[in-house]
Amino acid sequence: MPDDRPSPSPVVVVGAVACAITFAIFTAGPLHGALSSLFGALPFAKVFRYLLLVSLLGVLLFATKPWRSVPSDVWGLRGPASRPVLWLAGFSIGIGALVAIALLDAAAGHLSWEENGTAKLAKRLPTVFTLLLLLAPLEEMFFRGWLFDRFRARFAEKTTHLAVAAIFAGVHAFRERDAPKDLASSASGALDVLAAWGRNLVDLERFGPSFVGLFLLSLVASTARRRWKTLWFGIGLHGATAWLPVHSALTQRSVERDWAGSKWLYDGVPGWIVLATVLFLVARRPPVEDESPGDSDPAHPSGSDRARRTSR
Numbered sequence: 001m002p003d004d005r006p007s008p009s010p011v012v013v014v015g016a017v018a019c020a021i022t023f024a025i026f027t028a029g030p031l032h033g034a035l036s037s038l039f040g041a042l043p044f045a046k047v048f049r050y051l052l053l054v055s056l057l058g059v060l061l062f063a064t065k066p067w068r069s070v071p072s073d074v075w076g077l078r079g080p081a082s083r084p085v086l087w088l089a090g091f092s093i094g095i096g097a098l099v100a101i102a103l104l105d106a107a108a109g110h111l112s113w114e115e116n117g118t119a120k121l122a123k124r125l126p127t128v129f130t131l132l133l134l135l136a137p138l139e140e141m142f143f144r145g146w147l148f149d150r151f152r153a154r155f156a157e158k159t160t161h162l163a164v165a166a167i168f169a170g171v172h173a174f175r176e177r178d179a180p181k182d183l184a185s186s187a188s189g190a191l192d193v194l195a196a197w198g199r200n201l202v203d204l205e206r207f208g209p210s211f212v213g214l215f216l217l218s219l220v221a222s223t224a225r226r227r228w229k230t231l232w233f234g235i236g237l238h239g240a241t242a243w244l245p246v247h248s249a250l251t252q253r254s255v256e257r258d259w260a261g262s263k264w265l266y267d268g269v270p271g272w273i274v275l276a277t278v279l280f281l282v283a284r285r286p287p288v289e290d291e292s293p294g295d296s297d298p299a300h301p302s303g304s305d306r307a308r309r310t311s312r
Contacts, residue, residue, distance in 0.1 A: 013063045018056035024137075025190040027051060029302045045179035048190050052174075066146050075145040076230025086228060087236035094240020097274040100263045102247055108260065120249035128242045138240035140231045143168045144222050157226075165218035169211045173201040209257070213266035215277035223283045233282075254304045 021303055028048040036042050060066065073079035114120060151160040174197045182190035194212050200207050221234030244264055253263045261268020266275070 013059070016059045016062060017056065019196075020059045020160075020279060021052065022049065023108075024052040024055045025187050025194075028190045029184075031187040042183050042188055043181075044234035045174045045184045045193050045304065049174065049176055049179075063148075066142075069146060069149065071149075074229070075141060075225070077141075077232065081229040082232070083230055084164050086230060087239075088222075088230035088235040090236025090238075091240050092225070092236075093278060094237045096242055097271075097278075098240060098243045098247070098265050101261075101268075101270045101274065102129055104270055105253070105260055110253050110255055110258075110260065112254070114250055114252050116176075117250040121246060124245045126250050127245050131245070132242040133237045136241070137231075137235050139168075139237045140238055143218065144225045144234050148222055148225065161219055161222050164222055165215045168218040170201060172210065172214050173197055173207050175200075178207070204301055209261060209267040210264070213271050213275065215270075216272060217266065220275060220279045220282060224277060224285055229283060237278075280290060 028051050032044050032047040032050060035047060039062055042306070066124065073081060076082055082149065082215070102111065147167070148160060148164050151163050178200045179193045179196050183192055200286050221231075221237060224233040224237075225231055244266075247265065248263050251263070256262060258268075261271055
């Protein structure tokens with residue numbers, strides 16, 4: 001059943017976002033101090049990033065109440081359209097592509113083994129499993145599930161794919177590694193982080209290659225969702241990026257960035273070619289015609305649905 005209750009006005013939402021950002025700016029310093037006293041030294045940018053994320057997530061929950069829009073089949077993760085084997089397909093393709101790019105990088109003489117790689121990997125295992133088992137499914141449900149449906153209810157199909165991909169790629173500009181080091185644990189330090197992330201977002205040389213790779217990844221995942229009426233393939237493909245912290249821990253790269261990308265593998269010409277090829281293969285057949293229970297909402301027709309109704 002569609003939720004007909006009115007959403008908060010844009011003014012209220014903008015005000016809530018401003019309050020969330022302000023809260024994170026002034027709370028990050030004390031929180032960083034408290035966490036560092038309990039768990040040892042922590043990067044201030046990491047604490048601020050997660051605090052800001054939680055604050056903005058609270059605004060999203062308040063403004064849109066997304067749980068009201070979750071379809072009964074959870075975007076094909078259960079029910080008749082659910083095909084978990086597609087997770088294995090997406091994961092295998094992703095891992096195979098990343099390993100192949102790494103081998104190409106090694107053949108070019110860019111990679112060498114990290115002396116303390118095993119110790120680094122042990123420290124990063126929680127990150128690996130968090131990305132594989134938690135972040136990949138949640139991000140796919142948010143971006144290729146909930147957000148995709150919100151856009152598709154208002155815009156044409158191609159516009160929806162492109163908009164979701166741009167948002168997905170853009171939010172990755174706000175990363176801990178792209179923030180200044182040794183920041184003051186204070187509101188001024190938080191503002192420095194925000195300024196650095198803003199510059200990174202429009203830095204074509206530094207962030208542009210990552211944006212292209214992430215943009216293509218989103219297009220593959222959203223196209224797979226529309227073709228197979230399920231998120232399983234996208235979750236598997238996204239989960240394959242858990243290989244990246246493993247690769248980063250075990251190897252050193254002699255060149256920070258070149259045409260082949262960086263240590264993150266997806267941000268160079270080989271990664272783009274692989275993702276574009278997978279996108280072509282996934283998109284070469286039309287989507288399945290029969291809609292899953294959660295894939296069509298008569299009260300919120302897609303842009304293409306609206307066009308068909310108008311032409312009648």
